[in-house]
Amino acid sequence: MPHATPLIATLVAGICLAFVAGLVAHRFRLPPIAGYLLAGVVIGPFTPGFVADQKLANELAEIGVILLMFGVGLHFSLKDLLSVRAIAIPGAIGQILVATFFGLLLGLAMGWSAGSGFVFGLSLSVASTVVLLRALQERRMVEMEKGRIAVGWLIVEDLVMVLTLVLLPPLAGVLGGTAQTADVDPELTRALGIGAVWTAVSVTAVKVSAFIALMLVVGRKVIPLILHYVAHTGSRELFRLSVLAIALGVAYGSAKLFGVSFALGAFFAGMVLAESQLSQQAARETLPLRDAFAVLFFVSVGMLFDPVNLMERPLAILATFVTIVFIKSAAAYLIVKAFGYPRTIALTIAASLAQIGEFSFILVVLGVGLNLLPPVAQDLVVAGALFSILVNPLLFMAVDHYGAKLDAPAAGQEPAPGEAPPQAEEPAAEDEPEPTALTDHAVVVGYGRVGKRVVERLRAAGIPLLVIEERAGVAGALRAGGIEAIGEPAGNRGVLAQANIAGARWFVTAIPDVFAAGTLIEQARTANGAIAIVARAASQAEADHLRQFGANHIVIAKDELAAAMAEQLLTGDRAYRTREDGGAQGELDLASPSPV
Known part of the structure; x- marks a missing residue:
């Protein structure tokens, strides 16, 4: 009799079906997320055949959320977070209020009480961590201004939802449900004399203040210290394990001890670790697990969806979808514009927030348990989440294609005679940066261990060059040293144009990510058909992949290492034979045994 293995079955079914469905979606030019959601529907309880364990799938998906937020924290800093507080705090609160109001109206239209509509609106107001960050990372926007605003907005929403989950049980009676005050210490309430709600x-x-203070004061010193100690052991296995232990341990400990969400705890763990020189390596070590578990999040969302709801409640689902995708995003767009930001940033924030996810599920389940919401509310939230997640990549594609065109007329208008020139909406450094004055130069992408040596050799040879390095601090140090550098990911819109790739003579990709390198090589070849492109690869398969995109010369690390070792051996053998022959130069007899 086979052993019961629900965990293994859920993992295997989820990942294998997500792979197949994602491949099919890609074949039909659909976002892979569509395939992942469909895979969840197939293995969910509402379709015939195999049914995966819903609870286990949700817990596995939570690991993806933790690792994703940890990775974002690694690219973030306290300075970045504070720099967007002026828009993130009022913007997130304002957007939550607007979405909650329209959710309340929708609930009243369906015959629910005001309290039910209020909770339903709250569940529609908060964006999904996984969907938002995945979209930003795919477009390499996390470190751009629009990405920092979106992440800061997300953190504020997270904090609001943490507070909501704490306050909802004691307030349930006031809202028409069943009040629960068991989590509030009666003795503390009496001692403070402010009531159960204000005590909560x-x-x-x-608790939240204590957690943030602990991470910023103690964590900023202890966590990097631990990682540096492990790095000095020389064990990559221990280093990878230490990164996972920090991410998962801090996330779990913060939730249990301080009551904050797993996502928020992981974000702060990554943010304090970002100050370490090992932060980039830590991000690379968590990338494979992060992607795998993030896929399981979308599978778990699909498992919640019952296709029968499409026939039973089409109008209610449509109204929920419109509230999430159009009303909430319109509110975000108008708020960002009201603060004086350009349309490109406003459109990006609007597209980022036009979906719902994990916090929405938690909130609606709690609302049903407190008798604040009818069970049908959960079906509407799940349907709204599924369709908004499905549409979200399409919204980003629309922003990518048409966002720049919307700003082009305003930027291209000439002032009337006697009028002052209009002020640019966005700093030129982000939207339309000035291209470099270098021509016939080399463009090097990546200033890691390989890129650094390439730059040193080119500079010694007197070749004009420009470095593209996503770590802004490293790019700043290069500029201080007299090397022209761009401190953004090379895949960001306009970066290759800023590097004047059309007028360059050489293009070098020194980054280890073969997929990102292939995309960059294709863009460089399209912009300059005569440019000489040199790339690095770890295998012949990677070299063949890069050659398809237009690379001229590909250096395979192990082949070059073997060639250098052989050259050293043969050079030593020639020198030895020269000494044996009394200085005569003869042909090397490869059949003779080498003295080396």
């Missing part, structure tokens, strides 16, 4: 608010504020 105070305790939550103290």
Whole structure:
């Protein structure tokens, strides 16, 4: 009799079906997310055949959320977070209020009470961590201004939802449900004399403040210290394990001890680790697991969806979808514009927030348990989440294709006689940066261990060059040293144009990511058909992949190492024979045994 293995079955079914469905979606030029969601529907409880364990799938998906937020924190800093507080805090709160109001109206239209509509609106107001960050990372926007605003907005929403989950049980009676005050210490309430609700608010504020203070004061010193100690052991296995232990341990500990979400705890763990020189390596070590578990999140969403709801509640689902995708994103767009930001940033934030996810599920389940929401509300939230997640990549594609065109007329208008020139909406450094004055130069992407040596050799040879390095601090140091550098990911819109790739003579990709390198090589070849492109690869298969995109010369690390070792051996053999022959130069007899 076979052993019961629900965990293995859920993992295997989820990942294998997600792979097949994602491949089919890609074949039909659809976002892979569509395939992942479909895979979830197939193995969910509402379709015939194999049914995966829903609870296990949700817990596995939570690991993906933790690793994703940890990775974002690694590219973020406290300075970045504080730099967007002026828009992120009022923007997130304003957008939550607008979405909640329209959710309330929708609930009243369906015959629910005001309290039910209020909770339903709250569940529609918060964006999914996984969907938002995945979209930003795919477009390499996390470190851009629009990405920092979106992440800061997300953190504020996260904090609001943490507070909501704490306050909802004691407030349920006021809203028409069943109040629960078991989580509030009666003795503490009596001692403070401020009531159960305000006691819960105070305790939550103290816990969150204590957690943030602990991470910023103690964590900023202890976590990098641990990682540096492990790095000095020389064991890559221990280093990878330490990164995972920090991400998962801090996330779990923060949730249990301080009551904050797993995602928020992981974000702060990554943010304090970002100050370490090992942060980039830590991000690379978590990437494979992060992607695998993030896929399971979409599978778990698909498992919640019952296709029968499409026939039973089409209008309610449509109204929910419109509230999430159009009303909420319109509110975000108008808020960002009201703060004086350009349309490109406003459109990106609007597209980022036009979906819902994990916090929405938690909130609606709690609302049903407190008798604040009818069970049908959960079906509507799940349907709204599924369709908004499915549409979200299409919204980003629209922003990518048409966002720049929307700003082009305003930027291209000439002022009337006697009028002052209009002010640019966005700093030139981000939207339309000035291209470099270099021509007939070399463009080097990546300033890691390989890129650094390439730059040193080119500079010694007197070749004009420009470096594209996504770490802004490293790019700044290069500029201080007299090397022209761009401190953004090379895949960001306009970066290759800023490097004047059309007028360059050489293009060198020194980054280890073969997929990103292939995309960059294709863009460089399209912009300059005569440019000489040199790339690095780890295998012949990677070399063949890069050659398809237009690389002229590909250096395979192990082949070059073997050639250098053989050259050293043969050079030593020639020198030895020269000494044996009394200085005469003869042909090397490869059949003779080498003295080396």
